[in-house]
Amino acid sequence: MKKKINPMTRKSFVTYGMLLIVFIAVEIMLNTGNISSMLQGLLVPICVYAILAVSLNLTVGILGELSLGQAGFMCIGAYSSAIFSNLVKDSITQPFIRFPIAIIIGGLCAALFGIIIGIPVLRLRGDYLAIVTLAFGEIIKNVFAALYIGYDSAGLHISLKSQGDLGLGADGKMMINGALGISGTPNDSTFEIAAAILFITLIIAYNFVNSRTGRAVMSIRDNRIAAESVGINITKYKLITFGLTAFLAGVAGVLYSHNFYSLQASKFDYNMSILVLVFVVLGGIGSIRGSVIAAAVLTMLPEFLRSVNKYRMLMYAVVLIVMMICTSNETIRNFFVRNFEKLKGLIIKNKSKTVKEAE
């Protein structure tokens, strides 16, 4: 008898295969020089956004809660790793050693904050959780934008006012320069590393969804009270998901910060969190592969269609509204189901969810 492959496993391997093919194709293009410099500059950002989208999808699609603090976690990852890389760039000159450490530091710092903020906040649900994560992201952005840190022979100096307020000695060096952020970060993010991390992210995400933990998290999403009544520790599983999301967002932040010479906290604003949400919604809530594809397509689209660049943000807004109405309104969804048999698979996933909700 032929052994049946678990559909989840098949799905994940199709995604890995797709990613591998795209990766090889891009590598060939890079080596033969058949790639525009514009697209080349987008390769790392595409991976960063794809990782962000996959990580947010764990919270939105698997846990069923909305987090608008994605940019905040990214900011923590970016800042902590950029400080580390700046400190050691003269002592550890090999990026192969330096960068993996930076990635782990960035991810862990973000995860730590994710758990610290998660413990009080995850008692909340729905709109409250969303607004608190948004508030948290804004706090992170504002604090980093007002932070001045430098060091000299006398030790570390921290101020919330200005550079002059630090009172650095003659040998002092600035680490974080308020709204100007961090500069001089070594350019360690290459496409190969970014793609490898995206690959690892996908493996983590698929295995998470397909694990006992992942199933417990989904049971909380589908019916919190029933899940609680069969003994699932809601806070624990929520915290695990939230921490994992923060960790991956932090890693994306590391890639992001090591792709630019200078880094400002103002980059990690509310719009960044919304952008990631647009990727998740367009790719399909709960679909990991969809998130990656949506992130790649939407990041490249404005570059290829310069004329629509002006309407890019407006388009994102319309995507959010139309996607939600089409997948959540029963009349419209049934219309699609009747008329587009092919789309059925895509839509039914959401249907089973809302039907239960309606009961």
Place this chain on the structure above:
Amino acid sequence: MAFLENLINGISLGSIYAVIALGYTLVYGIAKMLNFAHGDVIMVGGYVVFNAIVKANLNPWLSVLLAVVACTVLGITIEKVAYKPLRKATSLSVLITAIGVSYFLQNMALLVFGEKPVTFTSVISIPKISLFDGKVVIKGETTAAIIASVIIVVGLSLFVNHTQKGRAMLAVSEDKDAAQLMGINVNSTISLTFAIGSGLAAIAGVLLCSSYPILSNTTGAMPGIKAFVAAVLGGIGSIPGAMIGGIAIGIIEILGRAYISPQLADAIVFAVLILVLMIKPTGILGKKVNEKV
């Protein structure tokens, strides 16, 4: 004296937050959704008044009236187009849609009204009040904001508690299905709520832009979110709560800006939100709602 002046400025800003928070609290109480786009309706109101005065040379009172009408229509349209199809959907879908609407308004305003921020000329003609031999000056805008918010809160409380439409709103907020069985038209009640909230947003927009005259497409976003914080602090669904929460947030923000750090004022307000939700999630005047299985 500087402290007194900061305190008065805080109350003034807080009064504006209170008017915005009323819109959140009404919609949250009745439609059970966080209308993310509420802050952006404020911005639209501001732009309508600005264009009516500068481009069409209308009288300030008439422009304010025009803005109230425009925002009311906008609020009803948003509800009908974006939120009504999702009445039975999960709260996650509704929330994402609301974020979409907010983003849509911001970027539409960018295209329609231009990228460059404009300077709003105050429409308020109340004279300054000088206290303590001119050591403390209360601007006309401050007086106007405080008076307007008090009138609105009292008026709205009377409306909700003593008119048929208002009591219908209370009934819908209590139990949508039961209200429908009692012959209340739930859809028109929800539309009315959005209309009132958006009309108030227009007034809040005028007050906000008169005090803080830089108007751009994101003018409404931050005050909107802070007003939501105010609504949560005061107890969501409660009209006097919105007033108390609004003024508290306004004072916290202005004092934080003056005595702690100008850059961290927003962060302090948000920290208050997190604290409130940790300690007393129902807010100061909110009711505790038990969850039914």
